[in-house]
Amino acid sequence: xxGSTHLRYEILRTLRNPMLYVITLGLxxxxxxxxxxxxxxxxxxxxxxxxxxxxxxxxxxxxxAVTSPGARIARDRATGWTRQMMITPLRARxxxxxxxxxxxxxxxxxxxLLFLAGASLGVRLTATQWLELAGLLLAGVGPLAxxxxxxxxxxxxxxxxxxxxxxxxxxxxxxxxxGFQLASSGPLFDVMKGLPSYxxxxxxxATVNHGNWPAEAWITIATWVVVLIPVAVLxxxxxxxxx
Amino acid sequence: xxxxxxARPGIVLSRxxxxxxxxxxxxxxxxxxxxxxxxxxLGPNGAGKTTTIDMMLGLIHPDGGTVSIFGAPPSAAVxxxxxxxxxxxxxxxxxxxxxxxxxxMASYYPHPLPVDDVxxxxxxxxxxxxxxxxxxxxxxQRVRFAAALVGDPDLLLLDxxxxxxxxxxxxxxxxxxxxxxxRGKTVVFATHYLEEADAYADRIVLLAHGQIVADxxxxxxxxxxxxxxxxxxLPGADVAALAALPGVRSAQRHGDAVALSCSDAxxxxxxxxxxxxxxxxxxxxxGTLEEAFLELTASEPNAREDTVEATR
Numbered sequence: 001x002x003g004s005t006h007l008r009y010e011i012l013r014t015l016r017n018p019m020l021y022v023i024t025l026g027l028x029x030x031x032x033x034x035x036x037x038x039x040x041x042x043x044x045x046x047x048x049x050x051x052x053x054x055x056x057x058x059x060x061x062x063x064x065a066v067t068s069p070g071a072r073i074a075r076d077r078a079t080g081w082t083r084q085m086m087i088t089p090l091r092a093r094x095x096x097x098x099x100x101x102x103x104x105x106x107x108x109x110x111x112x113l114l115f116l117a118g119a120s121l122g123v124r125l126t127a128t129q130w131l132e133l134a135g136l137l138l139a140g141v142g143p144l145a146x147x148x149x150x151x152x153x154x155x156x157x158x159x160x161x162x163x164x165x166x167x168x169x170x171x172x173x174x175x176x177x178x179g180f181q182l183a184s185s186g187p188l189f190d191v192m193k194g195l196p197s198y199x200x201x202x203x204x205x206a207t208v209n210h211g212n213w214p215a216e217a218w219i220t221i222a223t224w225v226v227v228l229i230p231v232a233v234l235x236x237x238x239x240x241x242x243x
Numbered sequence: 244x245x246x247x248x249x250a251r252p253g254i255v256l257s258r259x260x261x262x263x264x265x266x267x268x269x270x271x272x273x274x275x276x277x278x279x280x281x282x283x284x285l286g287p288n289g290a291g292k293t294t295t296i297d298m299m300l301g302l303i304h305p306d307g308g309t310v311s312i313f314g315a316p317p318s319a320a321v322x323x324x325x326x327x328x329x330x331x332x333x334x335x336x337x338x339x340x341x342x343x344x345x346x347x348m349a350s351y352y353p354h355p356l357p358v359d360d361v362x363x364x365x366x367x368x369x370x371x372x373x374x375x376x377x378x379x380x381x382x383x384q385r386v387r388f389a390a391a392l393v394g395d396p397d398l399l400l401l402d403x404x405x406x407x408x409x410x411x412x413x414x415x416x417x418x419x420x421x422x423x424x425x426r427g428k429t430v431v432f433a434t435h436y437l438e439e440a441d442a443y444a445d446r447i448v449l450l451a452h453g454q455i456v457a458d459x460x461x462x463x464x465x466x467x468x469x470x471x472x473x474x475x476x477l478p479g480a481d482v483a484a485l486a487a488l489p490g491v492r493s494a495q496r497h498g499d500a501v502a503l504s505c506s507d508a509x510x511x512x513x514x515x516x517x518x519x520x521x522x523x524x525x526x527x528x529x530g531t532l533e534e535a536f537l538e539l540t541a542s543e544p545n546a547r548e549d550t551v552e553a554t555r
Contacts (some may be wrong), residue, residue, distance in 0.1 A: 005350030008348045009343060016338040080332030084387075087321055087328040088351040088394065 010098040011117065013072065014106060020068055024110050026052065028061035032117050035179060040121055049207040051125075054118030055133065055204030056177045059197060061110030062137055063171060065101040066145035067164045073099070073152030077239060084159035092236065096149070103145055104138060105150040111137060133207045140200040141215075144226030146232050153235035171197040196221045253277045254398065254429065256298070258308035261294050268294040269305075278313070278397070281430040283444035285437065287540055291453035292433035293331060296402045298471050299431070300328050312398060322399070324352040329404050335375035342371040345389050352394030364390040364423050366415070380407040384416065392423055399424065401432040405439065417443050437536055451540035455535035464535050467501040471508035471529050473515060475522040477501050488514045 014020065035053055042049040076082045085095065111134050115123075125133065144167075151163050172178060175197025183189040192198045201216035206213035254276040261269045269291040276282050284292045297303045299310050301317030312320035320326050335508075340437050345362060349355035362368040368449050370378070378386060384407055391399060404420075405413040412432045417439070424430055434440055440447045449457040449464060456463045478499045485494035485503060490511030495502045501522075505511045508527055515522055 005347060009339065009347045012343075013336065013338040076336065079334035079336075080330060081334065081336050083302060083330055083332070084328075084390070087326065087330070088348065089322050089324045089353070090351045091322075186262060 003090075003098060006090065006094055007098040007101060010102050011105060014068070014102050017068075020065075020106065024065040024106055025113055027064075028057040028110065028114060029117055031060070032057040033121075036121055045205065048119040048123065049082060050118055051123045051204045051208065052092065052201070053179055054114050054121075054123055055137070056179060056201045057117075058111045058114035058137055059141070059175070059200045059203075060112060060168075060172055060177050062107040062141045063144045063168045063197065065110050066141050067105035067148030067151070067168055068106065069099045069103050070148035070150075070164050071157075071160050072074060073149065074155060077153075078157035084237065088199030096236070099149065100145065103148070107138060107141060108134070114120045129207045133203055136203040136207070136213065137200055140196050140221055141204065143196045143221060143228055144168070146225060146228040148243040150228065150232045150235045153232070153239040171195055174198070178203045194220060196224055252311065252314040253280070254313070255311040256295070256299070256308070256429070257311075258296065259298055259305050259310065260307040261291075261298060261303065261305050266486040267453050268420045269298070272308070272450075272455055274448060274455065274458070276429060277452045278429050279427045281424075281443065281445045282432075283440035283447045284431065284433040284450055285435070285440040285447050285536070285550070286433075286450035287435055289452075290450040290540070292435075293402055293451055294453075296328075296400050296431070296433055299400055300326065324354070324394055327389045327394050327399050329399075329401045331402045331406065335378070335383060335386050335390070337374075337376050337554060339375050340371070341367055341373050341375060341378070341386050341389075344375055344386065345371075345393050348390040349393045352396075354395055355393050356395045358393060361389050361393045364471050365392065366420055381409075381412045381415075384408060384412070385419070388416070388419070396428070398431070401430070403435070405434070405436070413439065431440070449536065449539055457535075458540045462529070464539070468525065471505045471527060473503040473505060473508060473511060474524075474526045475501055475503075475515070475519075476524040477519055477522045484518070485515075488518060490514065493543070 026232060036050045039049040039053075044052065045048060073082075076085075115130060115134070147167060148164060151160060151167070155163055174182060174192050175195050176182075176192070180193065194215070199213075199220060202217075203213065206217075250305065254274075256272055256274040258420065259269055259272040260267070272291070272295060284295060286292050298305050299312065299317060299499045301310075303323055310317050313325055315323070315325075317326075335341075336347075339347070342358065342362065346358050349358055349361075356551070359368070362371050365385050365388055367382070367389050370382060373382075375383075375386065384404070388401075388404065391401070405416050408416060413436075420430075420443070432444070433500050444461075446459060447457070447461055447464055448455055460466070480496060480501050482494050482496050482501075485496075485501060488494075488511055490505050490507035490509070491503045491514075492506045495504075501509060503515065512525075512527065515525075
């Protein structure tokens with residue numbers, strides 16, 4: 001028995017949700033052109049503004065993309081369909097794998113779209129650099145993906161959309177996704193450096209200036225993932241017991 | 244607890260118990276169901292029907308006792324695709340069409356039925372292209388049934404499958420159900436509709452306050468509740484003598500007509516004819532199942548310590 005049909009319908013259900021296009025693809029694209037087109041030739045710390053902001057908006061879209069299945073999980077729980085799935089031979093592993101693959105598919109679409117937009121405003125990278133940047137960003141949104149699953153398994157459906165939106169916006173704000181940083185030193189800066197989104201926004205710079213992606217970035221991201229995965233497992237088990 | 248004589252082990256519930264806080268939803272339920280039987284779990288709200296079914300599905304773990312589905316624990320039976328279930332809740336997945344959701348369910352099972360056959364059998368073919376969010380209550384119920392059926396499970400567990408339907412919808416549902424499960428499936432359904440249990444089950448298990456209070460064919464349950472009545476024309480009969488006959492619980496006289504309420508009509512009738520050979524116009528009527536239902540579910544043995552009623 002394979003999970004291919006399950007995965008196919010999971011993707012189909014995702015693609016049939018029009019709001020998802022607006023939030024994960026449309027919003028970052030509009031923001032990118034709105035802000036970056038006026039600052040095409042601005043350079044900061046050796047990074048062109050369009051590259052910096054393309055990366056930031058790609059992170060923004062990807063964060064929404066990877067957290068979006070949370071809403072569907074919560075809705076399936078609310079309608080009772082999760083329990084219906086639990087009395088079929090479908091394995092939890094197949095189900096979670098399909099969710100993760102789907103969220104990464106949407107995140108990849110968000111990246112591809114923003115990369116195209118970036119190129120249209122003069123961002124020039126080699127093929128290797130594009131791939132490296134995409135790889136860094138997809139790995140870096142991992143903690144958000146796990147967080148989306150946790151919220152989906154824990155929260156009631158109507159609380160989910162604001163919760164996910166709030167989390168993504170906080171990560172974006174403190175990570176400097178909106179094009180400005182809240183602090184450059186002090187305790188607030190330490191908090192910012194503790195967020196994966198802070199490092200992700202700098203990934204564009206890191207890609208162009210080789211070796212500029214510090215070990216601290218990997219440690220931060222890995223720590224988030226290592227801490228969140230057991231929480232996700234607990235949340236999943238809790239939601240699997242009777243509601 | 245003896246196992247069924249059928250070659251295959253059936254479904255065995257052994258001393259099941261489950262409490263929610265102070266509420267004892269199910270207490271000491273033991274039941275053996277042979278393969279191929281259609282069994283109704285009948286009882287009022289709070290009798291423990293849903294909790295029992297959820298334990299059979301492995302959705303909740305019993306505090307005590309065991310469930311065995313064809314010789315396996317529920318979770319293993321579910322994983323092997325032996326079980327199809329229709330829960331009380333479970334609106335179909337959104338952003339999918341009816342046909343897609345049945346196809347999706349089929350993909351989970353090792354030997355599913357052809358999707359088109361199931362759509363036709365369950366009367367869902369005519370709206371197979373409809374979005375699952377745009378269905379009427381009756382249509383959604385049929386889709387849920389199609390989803391439970393398409394994996395071709397050996398055991399179907401249906402928790403109040405007709406709860407959302409009107410009388411006509413209920414009849415149509417059971418007609419479909421009959422056709423679809425003609426091939427030796429074991430079916431267990433929960434209901435609080437007496438007529439439904441009477442009409443569609445081989446056997447009724449009557450639950451009240453988390454316990455089995457009666458178990459058998461509908462006729463046996465009526466008899467068990469002692470609600471058969473013998474009427475006869477018997478001028479000048481002695482009511483006390485009638486009431487003393489074996490199998491008679493009480494006797495009444497209205498002019499020449501007497502009515503004997505019997506706990507065992509089979510014993511009472513020959514006794515009546517032996518003692519009162521002049522009795523004529525004899526008529527034996529079974530009590531309604533409803534009378535039996537009320538009589539059997541009203542008493543609450545050794546349950547006085549419970550102040551709260553079980554919610555499921």
